[in-house]
Structures are given as C-alpha cells and as structure tokens.
Amino acid sequence: MIELDAVTKTFNPGTPGAKTVIRNLSLTVDAGDFITIIGSNGAGKTTLFNLISGAVFPSAGEIRIMGRQVTFEPEYRRAMHIGRIFQDPLAGTASNMTIEDNMMITAKKGFRWPKISLNRTMRRKFAERVKTLDMGLETRMKVNVSSLSGGQRQALTLLMTVLSGPDILLLDEHTAALDPSNAAMVMEQTQRVIQERSLTTLMVTHNMNHAIEFGNRLIMMDAGEIIVDVKGEEKQSLTREALIQKFADIRKKAFENDEVLLAT
Amino acid sequence: MIEGIFVEGLIYAIMALGVFFTFRILDFPDLTVDGSFPMGAVIMATSLHAGIHPLNGLMLAFGGGVGAGFVTAAIHNKLKVPHLLAGILTMTMLYSVNIRILSNRANLPLLRVETLLSRVQRACEGILSPEVASLIFFILVLLGLKLALDLFFHTDLGLVFGALGNNEQMVRVQGVNPATLKLIGVGLSNGLVALSGAFAAQYQGFADVNLGQGIVVSGLASVMLGEFLLRSNRIWALTLRVILGAILFKAIMYLGRYYGYYINMTPNDLKLITGLLIIISLAVSNYKRLRAKGDA
Numbered sequence: 001m002i003e004l005d006a007v008t009k010t011f012n013p014g015t016p017g018a019k020t021v022i023r024n025l026s027l028t029v030d031a032g033d034f035i036t037i038i039g040s041n042g043a044g045k046t047t048l049f050n051l052i053s054g055a056v057f058p059s060a061g062e063i064r065i066m067g068r069q070v071t072f073e074p075e076y077r078r079a080m081h082i083g084r085i086f087q088d089p090l091a092g093t094a095s096n097m098t099i100e101d102n103m104m105i106t107a108k109k110g111f112r113w114p115k116i117s118l119n120r121t122m123r124r125k126f127a128e129r130v131k132t133l134d135m136g137l138e139t140r141m142k143v144n145v146s147s148l149s150g151g152q153r154q155a156l157t158l159l160m161t162v163l164s165g166p167d168i169l170l171l172d173e174h175t176a177a178l179d180p181s182n183a184a185m186v187m188e189q190t191q192r193v194i195q196e197r198s199l200t201t202l203m204v205t206h207n208m209n210h211a212i213e214f215g216n217r218l219i220m221m222d223a224g225e226i227i228v229d230v231k232g233e234e235k236q237s238l239t240r241e242a243l244i245q246k247f248a249d250i251r252k253k254a255f256e257n258d259e260v261l262l263a264t
Numbered sequence: 265m266i267e268g269i270f271v272e273g274l275i276y277a278i279m280a281l282g283v284f285f286t287f288r289i290l291d292f293p294d295l296t297v298d299g300s301f302p303m304g305a306v307i308m309a310t311s312l313h314a315g316i317h318p319l320n321g322l323m324l325a326f327g328g329g330v331g332a333g334f335v336t337a338a339i340h341n342k343l344k345v346p347h348l349l350a351g352i353l354t355m356t357m358l359y360s361v362n363i364r365i366l367s368n369r370a371n372l373p374l375l376r377v378e379t380l381l382s383r384v385q386r387a388c389e390g391i392l393s394p395e396v397a398s399l400i401f402f403i404l405v406l407l408g409l410k411l412a413l414d415l416f417f418h419t420d421l422g423l424v425f426g427a428l429g430n431n432e433q434m435v436r437v438q439g440v441n442p443a444t445l446k447l448i449g450v451g452l453s454n455g456l457v458a459l460s461g462a463f464a465a466q467y468q469g470f471a472d473v474n475l476g477q478g479i480v481v482s483g484l485a486s487v488m489l490g491e492f493l494l495r496s497n498r499i500w501a502l503t504l505r506v507i508l509g510a511i512l513f514k515a516i517m518y519l520g521r522y523y524g525y526y527i528n529m530t531p532n533d534l535k536l537i538t539g540l541l542i543i544i545s546l547a548v549s550n551y552k553r554l555r556a557k558g559d560a
Contacts (some may be wrong), residue, residue: 053437080437086433094430096497097423105423109439112420144497185324 001168001200002029003198007061009047010225019045022058023224033192034201036211038199040223043167048221049170049218052202054078065168082110083199083214085157087173092157095146099137100126106160130160133189151182155189162193169194171203176212183207187214212238219249267395269518274402275463276486278409280510281503282456283483288502289417290449292340292428295351297457297483299358301476304458306365309372309471316378331465332358333451341443347447353477362473371472371491379466398467405463409456410503418501424464425449457483478535482517485538486510488545516541 009022019041022046029035039045044139050056054075063223064154070078085092093102103126104118127138133155134222137148145153154174161169171190191214194201205211209217218235227250230238278300286294304325307362311321332354342352353410381398390398416422428445435442457479465471490509495499517538522532529537 066419076436076439076441082437084437091431091433092437094427094434097426098497101423101426104439105427105434108420111440112424113446114416114421115418116415116419118418118420118423119334181465213554 001031001033001066001089001199002202003062003064004028004051005062005064006204007051007058008065009044009051009056010059013059013180021224022051025059025224025226027219027226029202031200032198033217034215035203035217035219036215037202037204037206037219037221038206038211042223044224045221046172049084049172049202049204052168053170055082063201081167082175083161083164083168083204084170085154085161085172085174087176089150089153089157089177092160093145093153098142098144098146099130099148102156103129103160103163106163109164109166129163130156133159149182151178151185154175154178154182154186158186158189158193162197162199165197167200169199170175171201173206174203176206206241208240208243212240212243218243222247267399268540269515270511271398271467273403273514274399274406274507275460276514277460277468277507277510278463279408279410279457279460279479280483280486280490280493280513281413282453282460283480283488284502284506285413285453285456286450287484287487289425289429290446290453292446292450293351294333294336294450294453294534295348295480296332296336296354296454297351297480298359298476298478299355299362300329300454300457301461301470301479302362302463302473302477303328303358303365304461304463305382305471305475306362306473307458308392308465309374310365310367312374312377312379312466313541318378318383318466320554322380322459325462326455329461330455332449332458332538333454336444336454337450338360339475341446345418356538359473366437366471366473370474371470373470374465381466396466402463406507410500410507413503416501421448478538481535481542483510485541485545486513488542488549489513490547491549494540494555513541 004025004027007022007025008020010018010020012018021042025048035050037045047056051058052065054070054073054077057072061071062069065078065081094105099192100123103183104122107117107122123141127141130141131138135152135155135158137152145156148156158174174190175186178186187210193199201215216235218228218229218238219226228243228246265455279297286292292525295402304447307325307328308321311324312318336347336350336354339345339353340347345353363370381401384401385394385397392400417426424435424438424440428442428449432442434484435445464475486509487506490505490507491507493512493531494505497500517534520529520534520537524530524533532534
C-alpha cells in the first residue's frame with residue numbers, strides 16, 4: 001500500500017542549521033494494516049506523515065503509494081487516496097460554514113464543477129451519517145461548525161474524512177487535544193470506521209496504552225529512525241513493560257525520563 | 265439626487281461584490297481592482313466607439329477583467345509572490361494596457377455613442393423618467409448578479425471556495441489544488457469589477473484610465489459598512505449586505521460632496537474620509553470582538 005525506500009529528509013541542507021529529521025528510513029505498509037507509531041518529540045513522526053502525504057518532499061529516497069511512484073507528487077494530487085486528521089480539531093473543518101456544507105465539501109475528492117449536489121437526498125444522507133456519532137448533531141446541520149466543541153469537531157472530522165472514501169488514513173495524534181472522555185469516544189469511532197471500511201491506517205499517538213491496544217503493528221521512532229517494529233502475535237502480546245525494555249535495550253538510556261511515559 | 269445615489273451605489277456594488285469575493289471568501293486581498301475597474305471602462309468605451317453591441321461590450325469587459333485576475337493569480341501561484349505584491353504589479357501594468365486600449369489616450373467620452381443605458385432610457389421614454397429607468401435597470405442587473413453569485417456559492421465548487429479562505433489545508437487534503445481555485449476566484453472577482461467599470465463608464469458618459477484610483481479601498485469600505493448592517497452566515501445575506509453597504513457608502517460620499525462645505529470639506533477630502541471610514545469600521549469590529557470574548 002505504502003512503500004518508503006531509504007527516505008531521508010534534511011531541512012535547510014547545506015546550512016549551519018541543517019537538520020536531518022528522517023534518516024534512511026524504509027517502511028512497507030501492507031493493505032489493511034493498522035500501524036500505531038510512538039516516539040518522543042522530534043523523533044520524526046509528523047515529518048514521516050508529511051512525507052507520505054506530500055506536504056514535504058524527501059531529500060533522498062523514494063515513496064510509492066498503491067504501487068505508484070509519488071515521491072515528488074504534490075499533496076493535493078495524492079490526497080485522492082489519503083485521508084489525514086490532525087491534532088488540532090480546527091484543522092479538519094471550515095469553522096464558519098455549516099455542518100452540511102462541510103460534509104458536502106468532503107463528500108468527494110478532487111476538483112469539482114459548479115453544480116449543486118447538496119439536495120434533500122444528500123442532506124438526509126448526511127444527517128443519517130451524523131446520527132451514528134450519537135451527539136445530537138443531526139438536528140444542528142445548519143449550524144456553523146465553530147459552535148461545536150473540540151470533541152464534536154474531531155468526531156465530525158473523522159466522519160467527513162471517511163466520507164470521501166480514502167484508502168489510507170493518517171491520524172496525527174488526533175485525540176491528543178481532547179479531554180479523556182472525548183478522546184476515548186473519538187478513538188472508539190476511529191476503531192469502528194477503520195474496521196467497517198478496512199482502511200489502511202497509520203496512527204501517531206503519545207498514548208502508549210493506545211499504541212499497544214490498537215492496531216496490528218507498532219512502530220517506535222527515535223531520531224528519525226524506526227527503532228522498534230513489532231507485528232503479528234508479538235504485537236498482540238506486547239505489554240508496556242516489554243516495550244520500555246525493548247527501547248532501553250536498543251538505546252541504552254533511561255526511558256523513564258522520556259516524554260512518552262509522562263504523556264500516558 | 266436620491267436616484268443618483270442608488271444608481272451609483274448599485275454600479276459600485278458590482279465592484280464591491282468582487283472585492284468581497286477576494287477579501288472575505290478567498291482571503292486574498294487583491295489590489296488588481298484598481299486596474300481592472302478602469303480596464304472594464306476603457307474596453308466598454310472602445311467597443312462602443314467601434315460599433316460593437318453594448319451587451320457584447322459588457323462581455324468583453326468582463327473577459328478583460330477575468331484575464332487581469334488570471335495574471336495576478338498566476339504571478340502569485342507560479343512565482344510565490346505575496347498576493348498584495350502580485351496585485352500591485354498587475355494594477356501598475358494595467359495602467360499602460362488601459363491607455364493602449366484607448367489608442368494612446370487617457371480618456372474617451374461616450375456622449376455621442378449609444379450606450380446600453382441610453383438604449384434602456386429611450387425604450388422607456390414616455391413611461392419612465394431617465395433617472396427612474398436607469399434605477400430600475402440597475403436594480404434588475406444587481407438582482408440577477410446577486411442571485412447568480414448566491415447560486416454559485418451553493419454549488420460544489422462554490423463551497424470549496426468557502427473552505428479555501430477558512431482552511432486551505434482542508435482544501436488540499438480534499439484533493440483540490442488551491443492554486444487552481446485562486447486562479448478561478450481572482451479571475452471571477454476581477455471580471456465583476458471590470459463589469460462594474462463598464463457600467464460606470466456608460467453612466468458617467470466617459471471612460472478614464474484614472475477611474476480606478478483608490479477604488480479597491482472604497483470597495484472594502486462598502487464591504488465593511490455592510491457588515492454592520494446585517495448579521496448572518498447565510499450567503500444570500502452576505503451578498504445582500506455588500507450591496508447595501510455599497511449604497512450606504514455612496515450616500516456618505518454624496519453627503520460629503522454636497523454638504524461637506526459646511527465643515528470646510530472639499531471633494532478632495534473624500535479619499536481621506538474613505539480611509540477613516542475603514543479605520544473606524546476596523547476599530548468598532550475589533551472592540552466588538554473583544555467585548556464578545558469578555559462576555560464568554
């Protein structure tokens with residue numbers, strides 16, 4: 001589904017401020033994989049997502065999505081296959097437009113012509129979808145998204161993201177800005193849509209319990225490299241302690257001080 | 265005089281709708297307007313003198329404006345130049361282009377040629393006075409344009425425009441190229457502005473390359489004044505308040521021109537007044553926002 005082949009990303013190359021955030025990283029994501037990604041700040045998780053989505057281009061290496069070479073393809077073009085949700089609940093919706101307008105915008109991918117698709121059938125369909133969130137939003141379809149809470153907006157963003165039928169879902173700490181109960185709710189919805197639509201998913205999280213609990217594969221990043229990669233049965237039986245031990249074995253440094261722990 | 269205020273207000277409202285499109289919906293402050301407004305006027309005047317049907321002249325003016333907008337958007341998109349600079353570049357170049365269109369003249373009177381307006385006035389002769397005839401004509405024109413715009417913003421493409429000014433990232437994630445949208449948006453906006461210029465030339469009876477000086481600021485003032493008149497997020501209300509704002513703006517300018525001498529004001533002070541109007545509008549809306557935050 002996604003192949004990264006010896007990808008390196010250096011910001012400001014050739015200057016004293018040069019910073020390599022991804023080092024010679026290779027990763028193959030299979031169709032249907034649900035990969036959780038953990039790592040401390042600056043490990044390169046978000047840059048990895050930016051490389052896959054095309055928000056930044058690699059300094060070296062190759063990226064293929066669904067068998068197609070996309071290394072330098074602009075973001076909007078490969079977005080046809082990718083749905084991405086950010087940590088900021090404001091990033092996924094247009095604040096001063098209504099819920100149904102927002103849903104109409106994300107109902108399909110790509111350029112569109114001036115034709116009116118938001119009719120009664122479409123409105124009913126959207127309201128039915130929103131009803132599955134169980135937040136009572138289906139009665140507020142003509143209300144501006146700015147009046148929704150962070151949790152509601154993020155749940156709506158999730159719903160809207162899958163509406164356009166992506167093949168790949170990139171979740172960039174999408175529950176980190178929410179309070180625990182909202183985070184749990186959004187995570188539950190996430191799990192549901194991933195299973196329903198068998199989406200290939202990559203999820204960055206600061207929550208180690210989430211990383212262990214969800215998905216069929218876990219990747220730990222540090223200093224721009226993948227240092228731990230567990231899948232299959234090993235992933236299912238993985239515990240927090242085992243994960244910390246693994247990290248300590250590899251980097252030989254006190255993991256207890258690391259932010260990964262603090263954030264749980 | 266009251267018809268005059270309304271007619272001028274309605275003519276400038278077309279331009280204000282264009283300014284509203286770029287400033288408020290696209291979040292692309294576009295200064296091309298100062299060049300595309302006189303461009304519409306000079307294209308219209310030249311076509312009328314060439315014996316082209318006024319309706320075709322309007323189409324040509326609209327097309328010219330769209331072209332000017334394309335140039336600004338292309339400079340911004342391709343060369344990664346900030347939108348303000350891109351607009352200033354096009355606006356400056358248009359000054360020369362406009363003089364070229366007028367065959368190396370700075371202005372062209374329209375007194376001896378038949379304009380769309382004079383045709384309408386003649387058709388209504390005996391039934392309506394020329395002033396009332398032009399007023400009704402422009403009300404109909406504005407109504408048509410407003411409905412077309414409202415409809416456009418309800419289409420799939422129009423909705424994406426709404427999202428672009430709000431959240432460009434969302435548009436990109438949705439697989440739409442923001443550069444394409446800006447090209448279309450700035451093009452359409454300047455098409456409207458040029459159309460407004462074409463009508464202005466016919467109403468005033470001449471086209472002048474200096475017609476556009478400071479026009480973008482008066483458009484912006486109209487948009488901001490309108491925002492005090494109506495509170496809504498519905499697109500029909502947003503376009504309506506732009507039109508009302510433009511009429512109000514013209515009324516204020518008329519007051520300044522005809523009664524300003526009581527306070528020693530001359531017509532030369534009107535640009536200063538326009539600027540102050542915008543500053544006051546900004547201050548008031550800032551104050552309102554702060555107070556709203558305090559209440560929450």
